[in-house]
Amino acid sequence: MTTDLEAVERIAIRELLSAVAGDLGASMRPEWERAAWGVPRSVYVPDRIYLGDELEACDRADDPKAWLRAVYANDSVVSQVNDGQDPGDGERWASSSASAPSIVFRMLHMADVGEGHRVLEIGTGTGWNAGLLSYVAGPENVTTIEVDPTLAARAKDRLWKEGLRAEVVVGDGSMGHADSAPYDRLVGTCSVRSISRSWLEQVRPGGVILTPWDSPWFCYGLLRMTVDDTGRAEGRFSPHSAFMLMRNQRTALRIFRDVVREDHLPDESTTALSPWDVAGDDVDAQFALGLQLRDVWRTWHEDPDVDGVKTRLWVATTDATSWAAVDWDGTSDDRFTVWQHGPRRLWDEVQAAYAWWTWHSRPGPERFGLTVTATGETRWLDTPEHRVPVTG
Structure with a gap:
């Protein structure tokens, strides 16, 4: 039954x-x-x-x-x-x-x-x-x-x-x-x-x-x-x-446990590039940046208990040697404060990767490809001859 x-x-x-x-x-x-x-x-x-x-x-x-x-x-x-x-x-x-x-x-x-x-x-x-x-x-x-x-x-x-x-x-x-x-x-x-x-x-x-x-x-x-x-x-x-x-490819990193230290003295600057443009809801942008920034990760920090900061985007390398933070004050939509520390200027790399993506008409994942040989990998756009620039 x-x-x-x-x-x-x-x-x-x-x-x-x-x-x-x-x-x-x-x-x-x-x-x-x-x-x-x-x-x-x-x-x-x-x-x-x-x-x-x-x-x-x-x-x-x-x-x-x-x-x-x-x-x-x-x-x-x-x-x-x-x-x-x-x-x-x-x-x-x-x-x-x-x-x-x-x-x-x-x-x-x-x-x-x-x-x-x-x-x-x-x-x-x-x-x-x-x-x-x-x-x-x-x-x-x-x-x-x-x-x-x-x-x-x-x-x-x-x-x-x-x-x-x-x-x-x-x-x-x-x-x-x-x-x-x-x-x-x-x-x-x-x-x-x-x-x-x-x-x-x-x-x-x-x-x-x-x-x-x-x-x-x-x-x-x-x-x-x-x-x-x-x-x-x-x-x-x-x-x-x-x-x-x-x-075996996981990276279990945390910003305050593994990356940022009290004795770090980051450089301060400003940017017109919104952190939401590179780490928001646009999956095409994020995918393209991920292909270029091979060893860079990011995480959001809402209300970080810092005067004048409503939201912060953290960016860091997977080896924890370089980091950047981009702050939004809760009001401005065209100017953000940037802090960078370490041998690599990570926010500069993010801006360059985003500029490359926009210059090439904001391609989605279907326009990208990968070639793998015994000696390495090549990431490309549209054809294998058009290589994607990669950092890290």
């Missing part, structure tokens, strides 16, 4: 597929729609998830309807906090999640995975994405790698119970998994700041690398690259996604 929750789940899957198709702007491919039904998300998302800005726990046993609504919403679901450690009464931060279904299926379409393709997935997480890949490519063709042993074990248990016996490996995703190479497709489910040479070596000529992108300035963009017969990979960005960063 069908239970109420089973009926609710069927309705939720239909509504989710409709929402995904709306986001894609087209109907889902039949093989992926079949996979969505054959690999239910509810099987893979853990019984405890974390919701809202405060990451409040929601347990399946305590509130099954709320849990099911969250699982089948077209949104990401935080499945682990604090790398699996109990935060107690301390701060909770998301360390693993099930990505929003719309971006999951967008990436599966972009990767163009088909039956018989050998696929390496970087970042197993809950195992749902590996299940979808296994359903279409065949589980014997799918290898998925996860740095967290607990997450890997749980995902393997779910996959194998469902008869999708993909190879689940515990390890550093940036190194790939050479034992099962070569691959036709490599799909990342965590953001990266650079492309591993191991990935290039393990994807066959003509194969595709698809991964979310991140810079210390701004986490945004999907990168789709094709590997050629010389071991070079080249491709373009697209304006989608925001994924958690690969664990």
Whole structure:
């Protein structure tokens, strides 16, 4: 007999597929729609998830309807906090999640995975994405790698119970998994700041690398690259996604703990460039600055308890040797106070990067690309010959 929750789940899957198709702007491919039904998300998302800005726990046993609504919403679901450690009464931060279904299926379409393709997935997480890949490519063709042993074990248990016996490996995703190479497709489910040479070596000529992108300035963009017969990979960005960063590429920096010191004597100047122009709501600007300012990050400070300062934008290098602060007094819209310290004039670099972007007609992510060889990376605009200037 069908239970109420089973009926609710069927309705939720239909509504989710409709929402995904709306986001894609087209109907889902039949093989992926079949996979969505054959690999239910509810099987893979853990019984405890974390919701809202405060990451409040929601347990399946305590509130099954709320849990099911969250699982089948077209949104990401935080499945682990604090790398699996109990935060107690301390701060909770998301360390693993099930990505929003719309971006999951967008990436599966972009990767163009088909039956018989050998696929390496970087970042197993809950195992749902590996299940979808296994359903279409065949589980014997799918290898998925996860740095967290607990997450890997749980995902393997779910996959194998469902008869999708993909190879689940515990390890550093940036190194790939050479034992099962070569691959036709490599799909990342965590953001990266650079492309591993191991990935290039393990994807066959003509194969595709698809991964979310991140810079210390701004986490945004999907990168789709094709590997050629010389071991070079080249491709373009697209304006989608925001994924958690690969664990071995994290930078857990804080301004007052790691960067600014009481004995620092910064230089004072003014600027007409609004901090909101470079770190506000314009994702195109932020993406372009992130490509140029390779090792620069930023954070906002509201009401910093400084006379005459309403809002401050902090900018710093990831090695914590240089920083800048841009102050808004709460009234002026065309003049801001700048403080800079260290061997690099970071606000000068930000202004130069923004000027370059505006000079080139404010391009969005889809006009940028990346070429990776055994010796390095080149970021470019429109064509590989038109290099993006990079600092750091």
